[in-house]
Amino acid sequence: MALHVDQVTKKFGDFTAVDNLSLSIEEGGMHGFLGANGAGKTTTFRMILGLLDPTEGSVRWKGRPITYASSPEIGYLPEERGLYPKMKVEEQLVYLAQLRNMSKGDAKREAAAWLERFEVPHYGQKKVEELSKGNQQKIQLIASLLHKPSLLILDEPFSGLDPVNVEMLKKAILDFQKQGATIVFSSHRMDHVEELCDDISILDRGKVVVSGSIKEVKRSFGKQRVRLNMDVDLCSLSEIAGVDHFTKTKEGAIFQITEEKIAQILLAEAMKLGTLRHFAVEEPSLEEIFIAKVGKLHA
Numbered sequence: 001m002a003l004h005v006d007q008v009t010k011k012f013g014d015f016t017a018v019d020n021l022s023l024s025i026e027e028g029g030m031h032g033f034l035g036a037n038g039a040g041k042t043t044t045f046r047m048i049l050g051l052l053d054p055t056e057g058s059v060r061w062k063g064r065p066i067t068y069a070s071s072p073e074i075g076y077l078p079e080e081r082g083l084y085p086k087m088k089v090e091e092q093l094v095y096l097a098q099l100r101n102m103s104k105g106d107a108k109r110e111a112a113a114w115l116e117r118f119e120v121p122h123y124g125q126k127k128v129e130e131l132s133k134g135n136q137q138k139i140q141l142i143a144s145l146l147h148k149p150s151l152l153i154l155d156e157p158f159s160g161l162d163p164v165n166v167e168m169l170k171k172a173i174l175d176f177q178k179q180g181a182t183i184v185f186s187s188h189r190m191d192h193v194e195e196l197c198d199d200i201s202i203l204d205r206g207k208v209v210v211s212g213s214i215k216e217v218k219r220s221f222g223k224q225r226v227r228l229n230m231d232v233d234l235c236s237l238s239e240i241a242g243v244d245h246f247t248k249t250k251e252g253a254i255f256q257i258t259e260e261k262i263a264q265i266l267l268a269e270a271m272k273l274g275t276l277r278h279f280a281v282e283e284p285s286l287e288e289i290f291i292a293k294v295g296k297l298h299a
């Protein structure tokens, strides 16, 4: 594991923002860090980056604590605006990359290539404050990865972006992972997390309540369901052992099942009733899992 967060706690006075949190991320992995507002995601990121000291516990990147000397290896896109509003975009990108040991020439060349890729080549000479929120977010992403860090931490990277720009940034982040970077990002958009991540953690009030690969998390949550679209009454199928719940839909019905093999039994029985138009075994979405885990704990 490349990133090790080991039993980290952060207290602000009497308030525990992060509570005995452990997390391990493989080199080259993409980890989704999820949680309700105030769950402790940004506080955890700030501890990983060495911007906040943990009250207890430790963080290690490739076996060593992250310090100022690690900064060429690390990229961070903060949730709050992290750029100088009055500074010109190119000047700022080059300045930040030089702080992380990149040469001026390389930084200029890379910045121009990224601005071109994000379809804003003419923004280099504009001040950051002149850009829309979404375009500022593109610049923040460029600032976080221009110096080619091996660990990239992105706090809500897609906030304020329209769907076309979300796709553009997603692709850039995936390409950056393919080049070998280890990436951790937070998002409130479960569909983005599902699409991009290998592993996830769900944080609730400072504690990890779910973690693992998306596949494992879905399997262990259970609650697979079968969707059948047929023009006959499917009510009788709800009597099959292993069917937990039955809901009629406009096109047929959805059956909550206790284990995967029940799907095959349902299929066989359904085919005896008439013509089948659609059959699918559906896994729970991350959104459902998030609401069930975090919502239930808040109830």
Ligand SMILES: Nc1ncnc2c1ncn2[C@@H]1O[C@H](COP(=O)(O)OP(=O)(O)OP(=O)(O)O)[C@@H](O)[C@H]1O
Pocket (backbone or CB within 6 Å): 012, 015, 017, 035, 036, 037, 038, 039, 040, 041, 042, 043, 044, 079
């Ligand atoms: N410097 C601080 N002093 C006191 N409390 C703080 C401080 N920083 C964060 N907190 C509190 O710690 C908790 C966790 O905050 P944090 O910003 O880490 O949450 P988050 O999961 O990133 O939330 P969001 O999704 O809303 O960005 C919140 O209750 C917040 O008010």
